[in-house]
Amino acid sequence: MSSQRSTSTPPIRLGMVMAIRNHPDHPYPINEVYRDYLDDAVMAESELGFDRIWLNEHHLSRDQYAPSAFPILSAIAARTGSIRLGTAVSLLPFHNPLRLSEDAATVDIISNGRLDLGVGIGSAPVEYETFGTKREQAWRRTWEAADLIRQIFEQDVVDFDGEIFQYHGLTQTTRPIQEHVPFWWGGYGPKSMARAAKRGYNLIGCASEVFENTLDEIGRDRATAQIGQVTAVHIAPTFEQAWDEAQDGIHWWLNYHRENTGHPAGMTDQGPVMPGLPEAKKLRDIKDLVFVPGMPMYIGTPDAVMEGLLADVAGRNGRITELALAFRHAGMRTPEVRRSLELFRTEIMPNLR
Template sequence: MRLGIFLLAAQFDAGDHGAVLTAAMDAGIAAEEAGFDEAWIAEHHFVPYGLCPSAVTFASMLLGRTHRIGVGTAISVLSNQHPVALGEQTALLDQLSGGRFTLGVGRGGPWVDLEVFGTGLRRHDEAFAESLDLLMRWLTHQRVGADGEHFSFRKVPVVPRPRTYPHPPVIVACTSRETASLAARHGLPMLLGMHADDAEKAAMVRTYECAASACGRDPKAVEHAAAAVAYVADTRREAVEVLRRAMPKWLRRGLSAHVTVDGRQRHMRDPVEYTDFLCRIHPVGAPSDCVRRLSRTAERTGINRFLLFAEGAGVGTATLENVARLGKEVLPALQKQEAAH
């Protein structure tokens, strides 16, 4: 099992943005010290749900302040930027980090971001497949041109070329069967969100495997990943109470701040009910509860790579304590359990 810390740079209370971002960076550094394999950073625009507008920039800073841990974006919003620009940044970080960088990409939502960055709703609704294809060609070839509906340019040299063959690690955020099938055609693993329970994760894996087999790829050749809320306390009751005090207010403020580019209405879950749901399906509780939940999810879904959202208490010091306890009390128990099997 491979475990990473998932950072949103979440703004739980009104306050200094720099302090929130610094706390997220500190948590990423602490993840290496705690023995985690990876640290991941999310990207959001114009909402307090997460204060990091450039996951690649944050990842580059964290790579520079760590030595062993892998660092990834979860995710970089492909609909907001040119695939070649993102490919260049990925190749640069792949070279300078010695291969420690993983690019996570996703479609994103139909948010006002598309208006602000000038990419437009059509890029979101129609061009994700073309964008992903161009990105992957950039990461695997020496010269690349485009003659598509959304991207068209003469062949140019790829400079710098990545160091990792055949390309740097790339993972695709999947919330639909269409995107899962697209990832399968490229032979790229899926990143599944915190909202998905074990049954939904298992269904997405089956969709992926069917699509991979249909195009002649080995459906077991990739390592999918899933994001999960993780909080350790002495008892499950205590852990749930901590998250119930902090997360509903943050979810209400953060998710309601999203504005669609075309005025369409978006359904938002009840924040308290959603918090309770997340606590039920994810590793929240005493260390033994966390180990049991992660093991059960792995058994039911076949996923053995998890990105653990550790900021749920809403306080930087509590996040650092949570990361430390996960590293000290959960990781070794999982490793011992795996060794026994």
């Protein structure tokens, strides 16, 4: 089929990624941790004018990683009026899709139609073992669950005959008020990105040539496909101050994925930092350190952070339509996060928008 490339470039969208977690080495009360993240979300709308809030999901981690995105999104919905609310991502292998569809629909109702549903497969062995999910079934279970949820959202009566899930004559009475809830795929595998493009999903994580090429192959206009780049950010008046404040949280984030998922988080152009990450205070010395290729981190002065973000928006890593920015890292306290957000608002946002 012929390619349908869009010739217009819409303004970049701005999202805030919230991985709600404590830092095990210097924790503070978990209710205060949640309060601080929720306040960040309100600020993202009221003072920053962001377009979207993204909530992560993980389970059984000693950093108390938030496992339940939908109650948190409901709390944010009750305190905001226009910002969109998304999961990045709901780990479908660990959920009953009918039950998840009810929670997601409820958030869409409470928020007056602001839900984006990001889905993925998950990667932490402890989650699979504890939930009793067979890893060899994970891909099939994930795609079946996503297809079923979409049908539940959009059809009055659902007949679904999958290998894992079967429903006949199912009528879900609690459904989203949006006619079509946007679906997003979160994952790095080229096959899954191609499948997401074919299913009409958006992409959250990083730009993907495979995703873009698949859009062209199937004749889907690229303008209909959003791509969010997840990016860690912390801004301070000096490079050293920025790293002093963020280093423990960044180090924990990278090591969390290395230890819990086996993913080589913390990479450079030469590949994963090996044999292991250095201590937190030495991360700043690693040139061009990223989470994974296409998912950068910018820790530094306003000018340095802006330079990196503008290059990404211009397509350095491929086409993106949204910067999904993580500002609060494990263990960080509110004054330094607020200052970073204020510097972003005054020094960087006008150049992005």
